[in-house]
Amino acid sequence: MKNILFAASECVPFIKTGGLADVVGSLPKDFDREKYDVRVVIPKYTCMKQEWKDRMEYVTHFYMDIAGQDQYVGVLKTVLNDITFYFIDNEHYFGGFAPYDGDPKWEIEKFAFFSKAVLSILPVIGFRPDLIHCHDWQTGLIPVYLDNFRYLGEYYRGIKTIMTIHNLKFQGVWDTKTVRGITGLPEYYFVPDKMEAYKDANLLKGGIVYADKVTTVSNSYAEEIKTPFYGEGLDGLMSARSGDLCGIVNGLDYEDWNPATDNRIAKSFTIDDFRKNKPVNKTSLQEELGLEKDPKVMLIGMVSRLTDQKGFDLVDYIMDELCQDAVQIVVLGTGDVKYENMFRHFAWKYSGRVSANIYYSDELSHRIYASCDTFLMPSLFEPCGLSQLMSLRYGTLPIVRETGGLKDTVEPYNEFEKTGTGFSFCNYNAHEMLNTIRYAERIYYDKKRDWNKIVERAMSQDFSWKNSARQYEDLYRSLIGE
Structure with a gap:
């Protein structure tokens, strides 16, 4: 049995602003349960519906250094459709009326905290992933911190990472000095062949550089982002990593989106009628x-x-x-x-x-x-x-x-x-x-x-998730074996 951990900033049904949440919430259900134990970790936003908060059980808490301060890291969990979901709790970062508040510096600090916390909770939740599947720039620091944590001890060595880009337009960019102060990472990481891009620190770039494999959500997009028009300034890096880059098209939840059983429509129908x-x-x-x-x-x-x-x-x-x-x-x-x-x-x-x-x-x-x-x-x-x-x-x-x-x-x-x-x-x-x-x-x-x-x-x-899940399983196997 191989352990896989999905890390993302949103996930249905708990919190959603876009298609990313659909992917993170739907895909884990379609993996082969005999071979993969797939779990998900997201922030515990105070703006989540109360019904979901009521279902969470406390696991543990500790304190962790971020931006030069000790911050509370609470861990809660719930099981839904046989999938275990972990929630990282800190009201300083995840309070507010929406998951994102539009202040880029604050967003970077918030998701630097989240990325470091994802790795820090692993020894205490009793789940050591063989592979962490990171989604979008909010988790871009996970492969970077993992590289850094490997020097700290045996536990983190051998964990593989995949970085999935849902939209290359959003990268998590801020000035290098500030991001160094927030992350506590050594100067070594803030150079042009690592996290620096055009004199700024770029969280998504860090994830792309340090992940073992990079995927995006369709074959054509994987090709397009190697060109200047679609590459959002990272086309050179995407070309450099093209040997480890592939496109796997997203799926659709065929239970929720089913004209034969959909109770939200006036009259259900099938291909026959x-x-x-x-x-x-x-x-x-x-x-x-x-x-x-x-x-x-x-x-x-x-x-x-x-x-x-x-x-x-x-x-x-x-x-x-x-x-x-x-x-x-x-x-x-x-x-x-x-x-x-x-x-x-x-x-x-x-x-x-x-x-x-x-x-x-x-x-x-x-x-x-x-x-x-x-x-x-x-x-x-x-x-x-x-x-x-x-x-x-x-x-x-x-x-x-x-x-x-x-x-x-x-x-x-x-x-x-x-x-x-x-x-x-x-x-x-x-x-x-x-x-x-x-x-x-x-x-x-x-x-x-x-x-x-x-x-x-x-x-x-x-275009159900089953198709996509098989392709992701092939990719996982290429990194961590059967």
Whole structure:
């Protein structure tokens, strides 16, 4: 039996701000339990729901030096779905109303504390991992501290690490002198071939340099980040580590996202009866959101953060033109004020045909995935993306830009070979996107039988976590054996 410890800043169902939480909460359930004991450690935020705090049991506590002070480290744990979750308690660092508060220096101190604490609790919780799987910059210091701790004694020698990059844009950067003071690490680590990048200390870079293997969340993104456009200043390092870098596409929780059993949608459906039952969801959503009731009109959905990264500048550019077509549009999400107001404006201008829901609701997101005909996702870059996987699962055909995980998971429709699970365009160009949407419209209205065949192929794709877990197991085996 091999011991694996996942370390991350968030994890469903305890705390979530984005897709990282889904990965850390869902993936451990799908490993082979006979071969791997996978456990998870996250911070114990005071903003977690009380029901989860009530389930935690006290394990131990001690004090640890960080930023020149002795800080309390409490350890609690709970078991959920046969997985053991550990929580590191310190209200000085993990108080507040949200997991992240936007102050970069404070975030660095908070997650330096967390990274050092993850290693420090191991001797006292009775679980020595063969491998620590670190997620994103918040855990970037774990491989660095591990290198440092190896000099302190036998216990930490031989523990392997994997660094998974969910989004290279976020790196944990601050001035070297301050970060040295916070971490207590020797000057030896703050040089250009280790943690320093462009005169600053970079926590993610430290993790990438010191981890035994580096992964990211799709094959295409693993290739893209070796180039200056996607590399966020670390493309040279990613190329240097390319022998230890691989992409494993994220999965989806197929129990939670299942059109056959989903109680949040108006009418459940399967690959066999979607022709009859999917339109019931559409008319129900149209009624709920005040759109004109018409089961035959093409309904385009978007559930997203409303930011430049997600391609909303392209949408903004062609929205007026698109609204001239025989389509309805429904949007759910928050983000940049300019995009929030843009959608509000078009919902007012094209009342009954555009619905702008400028908030987030898990319930409504399920209904949008179940009800729409197409799902628009024109991202500038997308390490993996989960929305297109949800769309495929619900027979809502993705219209995506060919980047990162979108390119790896959505096969563009080929009407001559009768293949494909969605529609895609290559260049980051508003009218190329509009042409692709209009191509999809043409197939939807003029070739309904072909359209339904694409829906069947989309719904029969398997992007469950089981696939990803097998690939991670192969990677673990390459480092720690059977």
